[in-house]
Amino acid sequence: MAPQERFFVTGALGCIGAWVVRHLVREGAEVTVFDRGRDRRRLALVMEPEELARVRFVHGDITATEAVCRALEEAQATHVIHLAALQVPFCKARPPLGAAVNVVGTVNVFEAAKALGLGQVVYASSFAVYGRRSEYAHRILPPDAEPRPFTHYGVYKLANEGNARVYWQDDGIASIGLRPYTVYGPGRDQGMTSAPTQAMLAAVEGRPFHIPFGGVCALQYVDDVARIFVQAARTPVQGALVFNLRGSIVHMQEVVSAIEAVEPQAQGLITCGTAPLPFPDGAEDGALRSLLGEVPHTPLQEGVARTMEHFRHALARGILSPSSGTPD
Numbered sequence: 578m579a580p581q582e583r584f585f586v587t588g589a590l591g592c593i594g595a596w597v598v599r600h601l602v603r604e605g606a607e608v609t610v611f612d613r614g615r616d617r618r619r620l621a622l623v624m625e626p627e628e629l630a631r632v633r634f635v636h637g638d639i640t641a642t643e644a645v646c647r648a649l650e651e652a653q654a655t656h657v658i659h660l661a662a663l664q665v666p667f668c669k670a671r672p673p674l675g676a677a678v679n680v681v682g683t684v685n686v687f688e689a690a691k692a693l694g695l696g697q698v699v700y701a702s703s704f705a706v707y708g709r710r711s712e713y714a715h716r717i718l719p720p721d722a723e724p725r726p727f728t729h730y731g732v733y734k735l736a737n738e739g740n741a742r743v744y745w746q747d748d749g750i751a752s753i754g755l756r757p758y759t760v761y762g763p764g765r766d767q768g769m770t771s772a773p774t775q776a777m778l779a780a781v782e783g784r785p786f787h788i789p790f791g792g793v794c795a796l797q798y799v800d801d802v803a804r805i806f807v808q809a810a811r812t813p814v815q816g817a818l819v820f821n822l823r824g825s826i827v828h829m830q831e832v833v834s835a836i837e838a839v840e841p842q843a844q845g846l847i848t849c850g851t852a853p854l855p856f857p858d859g860a861e862d863g864a865l866r867s868l869l870g871e872v873p874h875t876p877l878q879e880g881v882a883r884t885m886e887h888f889r890h891a892l893a894r895g896i897l898s899p900s901s902g903t904p905d
């Protein structure tokens with residue numbers, strides 16, 4: 578790590594953000610967290626108190642242009658990882674707020690980067706920019722598959738990719754947008770695809786849990802995703818690049834089996850539906866690996882085992898209260 582690195586991470590009280598911050602703090606980087614929330618439970622779940630004490634917190638709303646610009650400037654940031662967003666169900670329930678947070682919020686991050694003279698932004702896009710599985714000839718999408726979002730959330734994420742292109746064209750701000758599919762692991766407790774992680778927690782607690790979907794989809798361990806964001810932020814690029822993430826492309830029944838392999842007593846307690854998620858199974862990530870070199874990849878069984886061990890440990894230490902992982 579270069580000594581002068583100062584990371585500015587938006588939405589870092591969330592699942593991916595907590596792991597990004599954990600990773601950076603363990604490397605000794607300076608980290609400023611910008612988030613509207615005040616609940617540090619995900620950070621506390623994945624970091625030690627003395628690590629958390631090294632993080633600088635700015636409480637602010639990503640939709641407020643001035644506040645974002647001021648915070649970025651005060652942090653004297655050298656790297657920006659923009660994760661703040663509202664997920665699919667929240668955007669569906671409140672589309673105007675979703676547009677403000679997800680689209681205006683991202684524009685604000687680019688504006689702040691421009692004001693500070695920062696040359697690059699890394700931001701979270703999503704696999705939700707793609708259309709329904711029936712619209713594609715491939716089950717695993719090639720890099721040139723056409724985005725056809727069918728949710729407000731997906732449309733907002735695609736708009737961000739378009740705005741990123743314009744910031745490169747007009748202002749020379751380079752960017753990397755990363756499109757995760759289903760992220761799982763400690764801290765994943767909200768959003769449409771959080772059910773596999775909730776099932777892992779339920780199994781540790783000996784509770785029944787039904788994952789409401791089935792079929793094949795891509796699952797990626799949150800620590801891998803976080804490391805990829807950090808790697809991308811440290812990789813200077815030209816242009817407004819966007820990459821799919823891959824992870825493990827697996828059947829939901831394999832997830833149930835992986836949970837049972839870790840906790841045999843969960844047999845029969847954890848079930849999944851039959852209907853697959855509406856999206857294609859996953860996407861190739863060759864283009865991302867060409868840019869970054871090898872990307873971290875934790876195999877499903879290992880990621881499930883690590884997640885369940887983490888939950889067991891956190892429950893025993895009282896960091897996670899029983900059943901607190903149920904959907905918000």
Ligand SMILES: NC(=O)c1ccc[n+]([C@@H]2O[C@H](COP(=O)([O-])OP(=O)(O)OC[C@H]3O[C@@H](n4cnc5c(N)ncnc54)[C@H](O)[C@@H]3O)[C@@H](O)[C@H]2O)c1
Pocket residue numbers: 587588589590591592593594611612613614637638639640659660661662663664678701702703704756757758759760761767768770
């Ligand atoms: N988790 C996934 O499977 C997944 C998949 C695809 C894309 N993504 C994207 O990755 C990013 C991180 O995902 P996550 O799972 O960590 O999300 P999360 O919902 O756990 O966290 C989002 C964070 O954004 C913050 N936030 C919301 N509104 C804000 C506002 N107005 N101002 C400032 N902060 C605000 C929240 O307080 C929260 O801490 C998001 O952009 C998400 O859309 C996630």
